[in-house]
Amino acid sequence: MTDRKSPKTTIRQMPEPSRRAFMAGSAAMTAALFAPKTLFAADYPTEAVNTTGLAVTDDTVTIGILHSVTGTMAISETGSVQAEKLAIEQINAQGGILGRKIEYIQEDGASDWPTFAEKSRKLLVNDKVASVMGCWTSASRKAVLPVFEQFNGMLYYPTFYEGLEQSPNVIYTGQEATQQIIAGLDWVSETKGAKTFYLLGSDYIWPRTSNKIARKHIENFLDGAKVVGEDYYPLGHTQFNSVINKIRLRKPDVIYAIVVGGSNVAFYKQLKAAGIDMTKEAPLVLTISVTEDEIRGIGGENIDGAYACMKYFQSLDSPNNIAFVQAFKDMYGEDMVIGDVTQAAYLGPWLWKAAVEKAGSFDVDKVREAQIGVELTNAPEGYVKVHENHHLWSKTRVGLAKADGQYEVVFETADLVEPDPFPEGYQ
Amino acid sequence: MFSDYTMNELGAIFAMQGFAGLILFSVFVLMALGLAIIFGQMGVINMAHGEFMILGAYVTYLTSNLFADYLPSVFGLYFFVAMILAFIASGALGLFVEWVMIRHLYKRPLDTLLATWGLSLILQQVYRSVFGAREVGVSIPDWMMGSLPMTDMIEVPINGIFVMVLATGISLAVYFMMYRSSWGLQVRAISQNRMMADAVGINTAWTDRLTFGIGCGVAGVAGSAFTMIGSTGPTAGQLYIVDTFLVVVFGGAASLLGTIASAFSISQAQSIMEFFLSGSMAKVLTLLTVVGILMIRPQGLFTLKLRK
Numbered sequence: 198m199t200d201r202k203s204p205k206t207t208i209r210q211m212p213e214p215s216r217r218a219f220m221a222g223s224a225a226m227t228a229a230l231f232a233p234k235t236l237f238a239a240d241y242p243t244e245a246v247n248t249t250g251l252a253v254t255d256d257t258v259t260i261g262i263l264h265s266v267t268g269t270m271a272i273s274e275t276g277s278v279q280a281e282k283l284a285i286e287q288i289n290a291q292g293g294i295l296g297r298k299i300e301y302i303q304e305d306g307a308s309d310w311p312t313f314a315e316k317s318r319k320l321l322v323n324d325k326v327a328s329v330m331g332c333w334t335s336a337s338r339k340a341v342l343p344v345f346e347q348f349n350g351m352l353y354y355p356t357f358y359e360g361l362e363q364s365p366n367v368i369y370t371g372q373e374a375t376q377q378i379i380a381g382l383d384w385v386s387e388t389k390g391a392k393t394f395y396l397l398g399s400d401y402i403w404p405r406t407s408n409k410i411a412r413k414h415i416e417n418f419l420d421g422a423k424v425v426g427e428d429y430y431p432l433g434h435t436q437f438n439s440v441i442n443k444i445r446l447r448k449p450d451v452i453y454a455i456v457v458g459g460s461n462v463a464f465y466k467q468l469k470a471a472g473i474d475m476t477k478e479a480p481l482v483l484t485i486s487v488t489e490d491e492i493r494g495i496g497g498e499n500i501d502g503a504y505a506c507m508k509y510f511q512s513l514d515s516p517n518n519i520a521f522v523q524a525f526k527d528m529y530g531e532d533m534v535i536g537d538v539t540q541a542a543y544l545g546p547w548l549w550k551a552a553v554e555k556a557g558s559f560d561v562d563k564v565r566e567a568q569i570g571v572e573l574t575n576a577p578e579g580y581v582k583v584h585e586n587h588h589l590w591s592k593t594r595v596g597l598a599k600a601d602g603q604y605e606v607v608f609e610t611a612d613l614v615e616p617d618p619f620p621e622g623y624q
Numbered sequence: 625m626f627s628d629y630t631m632n633e634l635g636a637i638f639a640m641q642g643f644a645g646l647i648l649f650s651v652f653v654l655m656a657l658g659l660a661i662i663f664g665q666m667g668v669i670n671m672a673h674g675e676f677m678i679l680g681a682y683v684t685y686l687t688s689n690l691f692a693d694y695l696p697s698v699f700g701l702y703f704f705v706a707m708i709l710a711f712i713a714s715g716a717l718g719l720f721v722e723w724v725m726i727r728h729l730y731k732r733p734l735d736t737l738l739a740t741w742g743l744s745l746i747l748q749q750v751y752r753s754v755f756g757a758r759e760v761g762v763s764i765p766d767w768m769m770g771s772l773p774m775t776d777m778i779e780v781p782i783n784g785i786f787v788m789v790l791a792t793g794i795s796l797a798v799y800f801m802m803y804r805s806s807w808g809l810q811v812r813a814i815s816q817n818r819m820m821a822d823a824v825g826i827n828t829a830w831t832d833r834l835t836f837g838i839g840c841g842v843a844g845v846a847g848s849a850f851t852m853i854g855s856t857g858p859t860a861g862q863l864y865i866v867d868t869f870l871v872v873v874f875g876g877a878a879s880l881l882g883t884i885a886s887a888f889s890i891s892q893a894q895s896i897m898e899f900f901l902s903g904s905m906a907k908v909l910t911l912l913t914v915v916g917i918l919m920i921r922p923q924g925l926f927t928l929k930l931r932k
Contacts, residue, residue, distance in 0.1 A: 267749065269859045271757035400904045430903035433863040435854040436651065438644035438784070439898035445640075445779075446633060459863055462759060462855030470781040470852070472771035494759025494855050499769075 238296030246295055246558045252325040253559050258297045261320035263331030268308025274333045276490055277355050277542035281330045283528055284546035294550045302326060310340040317341040321348040327559045330545040335359060335402055351561050353545030356538050357507060359406035360618040368548060368568060369588045371541040372508050374407045376614045377485050379414055380593035381506030384608050385451055385483055386419045393425045395449035400429035404455035411453055413623045425449050435463040441471045454484045461491055465499045476502030488536025489602060497602035507537040509578040510596045510604040521577035540577050547573055588616030639778050645895035647784040650791035652887035655864050656871040657798055658843035660883040663872055665815045666835055668726055669737040672744035673868055674861025676840045679717060680710030680847030681856040682755060685762045700765040707848045714844025719837040726836060751858035759857035768852060783852040790849055794842060802880060811835050815878060874914050876924030886925055
C-alpha cells in the first residue's frame, strides 16, 4: 500500500507481493465488481500494442472525456462524467489495462456543438487519445462524428437515442429507440389494457423519431389500439395548460411523454396542478425521458405514479447494482442519484477495456474488431453484449415513479432485446 | 376542426382554454413587469433579466429548505416569506449591479446589451458553482397544488389562480408607484428629459439606481412564483428572456398599459392556437404576427405622446 500512488512501478520491480497487497487494499472500493485480471505491461511491449502512435507509454494509456460541464446540458452530462471517472478509477485500482494505468484528459463541450467538434479534434489529433468517452445529445454526436471518422477515433456514447445511425467509430452503450419503446408499449397494452395513446414530445429529432416508431407500433402491432393525439413543443417551453386541456378532452388511456430538459419540470408540475393524479393511472403516464436525475428537478411528489421505460433504474435489486450504487455514492456523496445514462456511461470504459484486452492491442482498428461480441457479465444493469451493429444487447425495464424520487421496477423483459438501429417497417 | 366534439365539450374547451390563456397572461405580465420598468423607463436592455428571476427562484428554494428544517409547522406559508426575500435579494443585486456596471453605460445603450449579457453568463456560472449544475426541486406547499373542480369537465388549477392574483397585485403596486408616487413622477420625468429633470433638482443617479433595483426585485418575485410552474436551474432564466422582450417590445417600450395589453393579446392568441395547432406551430404563428405588426407599427402597441 505504500506504493499506491505508482502501482505500475512497483509491479515491474517486484511483481507478486506488492501487487496483491495493492489489490487487497482497493478491493473495498471496487467491491469486487469486475474480477481483476493479471496482466503485466511487460508482457505487452508498447511498440507491439500501439502501432499507430496513440498516447500509450510503458505504464500509462491516455483516453479522453468529452462532455458539457458548463451550459444547458451540464445538468444532464455531469452524471456521465462522474460515472466514467468512477469506472476509470476502478479499472486503475485493479491494475489498469494491459498493465497500464488509465489517465484521462477532460474537455468541456460547453453545450455547444461546434465546440464538441473542435475539442474532439484536439483530443484525437493533439493528444492522440486511445479512445473517447463522451457526448450526450444527438446533436453533439452528429457534430463529432466526421472528426472521429476522419481521424479514426473511438467514441463510447452513453445516451439512449433515436437510432438510425451506425458508425464504425462509435460504440453506443445506451439503448436505441426500438429497444426502449417497443417493450414498454407492449407492456402497457398487455398488463394495463391500454387502447388509446396521446403522444407528446419536445420538438427535436429524438422525440419526433421515437414517437414515429411508437405510432407505427401502436397502429400496426397493438390490437385495436390507436393514437388520439400527437403534439410537440419547443425546447424550453414552460406552459402546458393548453395541451393538458386537450388531453383531458381526448381522454387517452396513456400519455406517452418524451418531454426533455426544463420543460419536463413544467409539464409534470402543471399536470399535477391540473388535477391529473398519476397514481390513479387514468390516464396513465408513460415516459422514456425521465431518469432519476430529472426527478430531482421535477420533485418526486410531482411525478409519483408515472411509469418510465428504459434499461436501468437505480433501485435495481442485484448484487452488481448494489455494489455500483455504493461505489458511486462513496465517491460523490450519499445524496447522488444514478439515472439510465449515468449507468450506460459507466459501461464505456469497461467495454473498451474488455475489447483492448481481447485484442491485445490499443490500435483502434484491432479494438473495433475485438469489440464485437464483447460481453460484460456483471454490469450494474446485468449481462450486456456488444452487437455487430455496435449497439448493446440489453434488457428493457419499466419502473414506477415513487414520491421519494426512485423507481420501483415493475417489469423487465425476459430476454435481452436486440438492438435494431434501422428498424424495418418503422420508417 | 370542431366536428370531433359535442357542443357541451366545446363549451368546456372554451372555458378551460380561456382560463389557460388567462394564466399564461398572468405569467407574461409577471415576467415582463420588471423589464418594462428597466427597459421601458430607463432604456437599459437587460439581458440578465432571466437570471434575476432565477435568483428569486433559488431564494425560494433556500427558504423552503429552511422552513422544512426549522419551521415545519408553518411550511404552508413559507411561500409568502420567500417572495419577500426574493424581492429583497434580487433588488439588492440590482442596486449593486447598477452601481458597478450599468450607471457607466447610460450613454451607450447598445453596450448595456453586451454588458448585461456578460452579466447573465457570470450569474449562470455562479449559480452552477453554488447550487450545482442540476436543477433543484422546490417543494410547493400542498395547498397550492391541485385544482378546483368547477363542473365535470372544467377544472381550474390553484397555482394558476395564485399566479393571477399575484400578477394583479404586483401590476397595481407598480401602477401606483409609477403614477401616484413622487418616485414614479421622477422616473417618468427622467425618461422624458434627463437634462431637464437634472436641472429641476431631481437626483437622477439615485432614481436610476432605485428604478433598476425595483425592476430587478419584481423579476425576483416573478422567479419565485415560477418555481410552481417551471424548473429552477442555472440556465432556466434563458427560457423566459425571449418571451419577456417580446411582450415588452410589442407593447411599446415606455408604456405599462402597453405591456399588459401586449401580454394579453399574445397569451390569448398563443393558447388558442396551441389548442388547435401543434405547440411549435402556435409559437411560429405568434412570432410571425408580432413581427408583422411591429413592421407596420415599430413603436409597439402603445406609446407616449411626446412633443419632439
